[in-house]
Amino acid sequence: MEMVKVKICGLMRHQDVEAVNAARADFAGFVFAPSRHQVTLATALELRAHLNPDIPAVGVFVNESVTDILATYRAGAIDIAQLHGKGTPAEIARLQAAGLNVIQVFERQAIDTTSKADYLMVDSGKGSGQVLDWQPIPPLAQPLILAGGLTPTNVGRASRIVNPDIVDVSSGVETDQIKDPVKINAFIKNAREEVVL
Template sequence: MTQIKICGLMREQDTQVVNEVQPDFAGFVFAPSRRQLSLKTALHFRNLLADTIPTVGVFVDEPLANMLQIYRSGAISIVQLHGHEPESTVQALKEAGATVFQVFKPNAPITPTAADYVMLDSGNGSGVALDWTRVPKAPHPFILAGGLTPANVTEAIDIVHPDVVDVSSGIETNGQKDPDKIRAIVKTAHAIE
């Protein structure tokens, strides 16, 4: 089974469909974007979500102290580093008890890291798909993100064999999470060995 992260929850009804389909991770965006949440909203959503679904906070070059404060609040158990964070930040987050997802961009070298997962993403929720045939051999556990939709996720998994797929814009309609697309992509990903 390929694990899946539903990222960029923005509304209470997003948490309802996530509880229904039980993805492996749910993501809250704290970085500046149209999906950005306040800590208060993230805590509210965390309370609405099933305890069995780990929550991920997405950050871009956020000060370490801020990330630690959000982690310690209980809103998230995983920190996703999407900027130019040094390895010392990864180490500090892990020492605090957080699980860390370290994001790399296409055509950038995947450097050694103490992060728990390495992610390759084509762009911050842009919906642009990678050329999956050119994805470098990455250490596992490995997360694939960028332009994944219910229509192409099977092909992406077949080519890349990621441990986790991460989806956001590919499960939206008119800028909002689409319950039917979420149901479809979670079912598809979980069906693939």
């Protein structure tokens, strides 16, 4: 049984990157879509420069054009594109042809098992902090990412039920809407703990 990997999303400040580096997260996320966590390309590039080079950077996009996503990738801000909204097979293929890995997000809807994306994510809603109705998900060809409403307290239980390859958190590791290094550490520790029955 592989250890669950952890993606900390919505990084906005140098302290956020330091916390992610120190806690040894497996993925770091920058949100380019309009939201409380939105960053500009310039900010993302600056933060990326401080991110441990072993940690892939994920860009979060909502119905963004392939051209704009590729511009962000070619600028050096991201390694992986996380697509909320449409993400047609043709668009996913174009991004992958350019060298990007793609996460296709399914929000409160069934996973399209024919998707050719590199990762498939189930999400209870973009950063809504709502807790998913966790259901076991049948094995997929690609790694499965679980997001939505995860916290240091519930990530262990969610992982046992859903059995994802990767868990994704943003507001669940914040205090007063700011990333909290203590919560980031606790989340990663609890996500990776071996399940003792």
